[in-house]
Amino acid sequence: MKLKYNLTHHMKVCLISFDYWNYDYHIVESLQKKGVDVTHIDISQYKYEYKNFFYKTGNFLSKLFFKRNIKKIKRQEFILTELNRMGKQDYILCIRPDLIDKQAHLKIKSFTKKYVAYIYDSCKRFPIDHLLDNVFDKIYSFDLDDVKTFNFTHLTNYIYLEKQEIKHHFKYDVFIVMSPDQRIPQLNEIARQLDTINSNYKFIIVSQKKPSNLYKNIEFSNDEIDLKQLKWYLEHSKILLDLVRDGHNGLSFRVFEALAYQKKLITTNSTITGYEFYNPNNIMVLDPENIKIDSTFLSKDYVPLNEDVFNKFTVDRFVDTIFEIKN
Numbered sequence: 001m002k003l004k005y006n007l008t009h010h011m012k013v014c015l016i017s018f019d020y021w022n023y024d025y026h027i028v029e030s031l032q033k034k035g036v037d038v039t040h041i042d043i044s045q046y047k048y049e050y051k052n053f054f055y056k057t058g059n060f061l062s063k064l065f066f067k068r069n070i071k072k073i074k075r076q077e078f079i080l081t082e083l084n085r086m087g088k089q090d091y092i093l094c095i096r097p098d099l100i101d102k103q104a105h106l107k108i109k110s111f112t113k114k115y116v117a118y119i120y121d122s123c124k125r126f127p128i129d130h131l132l133d134n135v136f137d138k139i140y141s142f143d144l145d146d147v148k149t150f151n152f153t154h155l156t157n158y159i160y161l162e163k164q165e166i167k168h169h170f171k172y173d174v175f176i177v178m179s180p181d182q183r184i185p186q187l188n189e190i191a192r193q194l195d196t197i198n199s200n201y202k203f204i205i206v207s208q209k210k211p212s213n214l215y216k217n218i219e220f221s222n223d224e225i226d227l228k229q230l231k232w233y234l235e236h237s238k239i240l241l242d243l244v245r246d247g248h249n250g251l252s253f254r255v256f257e258a259l260a261y262q263k264k265l266i267t268t269n270s271t272i273t274g275y276e277f278y279n280p281n282n283i284m285v286l287d288p289e290n291i292k293i294d295s296t297f298l299s300k301d302y303v304p305l306n307e308d309v310f311n312k313f314t315v316d317r318f319v320d321t322i323f324e325i326k327n
Helices: 025-033 053-066 070-086 102-109 144-150 184-196 227-235 253-261 270-274 295-299 307-311 315-322
Strands: 012-017 037-042 089-095 112-119 138-141 172-178 201-206 219-221 237-242 264-267 283-285
Touching (some): 025 037, 025 315, 037 070, 089 102, 102 112, 138 144, 184 201, 227 237, 227 253, 237 253, 253 264, 270 283
Parallel strands (some): 012 037, 012 089, 089 112, 112 138, 201 219
């Protein structure tokens, strides 16, 4: 039997996640708005301090020879200490379950009526093979291939921002910030083609070390772009660029930022054509093997989405789905 909650039930929920980019916090906010008693255990905020250099070296050797990571163990102890303090929950949602050992997951499960996971990355990148045997009551995934392979329930990422007003004046035609990987040749080619049509783009690669094969007009930065800066770039760009990592078959948060900001999108994600919000006027799909930028796409204005379609992809709808909330 499905647990169905209405807002009169005083529901207790715990979110366990590694919220480095502050995306998961919007789930907490949405639950709070719905009157749910929610706690967030954000393990990105947990800092384990080694007592001294020898402890640090000891952990390095322990990881190397015994696959035993003291830092990970302490982080899991921290989660269980928090749950002991909070007591039983109606739901616990775990995002990035690959960061936690199976034994710790089973202990976490004992604190809740329903234990669910959400995976916003490919299982090729963050494998969870050790967690497929009845650890979770339900696993949601954004990745269409993983949904087929492991029989997960498909659920996309979400629009975490309020809908912004459509702008008509921009500093940049196309914007992306990303880390360097196998997508660099694609980015180089897009930059070259945009240069030939005198398009004003802002492409930033963030890493410790500058890639040797980076095209001359692509910027490089040692410093992470903070959220405030990122939002400024999103606001002041006409089109957002989304280059899919190898093995990804789900929609990145860049897609949902484009929907929130009512911006056009250029993407290498061909699965996007299967979603309700797809409109070729707003979204140009590139073949990563044969990149061709259509200059007419750059000049067209954004066509607003139907309100019902927009609402289907909001964080509120995501929360209603995972926690089975009836409004």
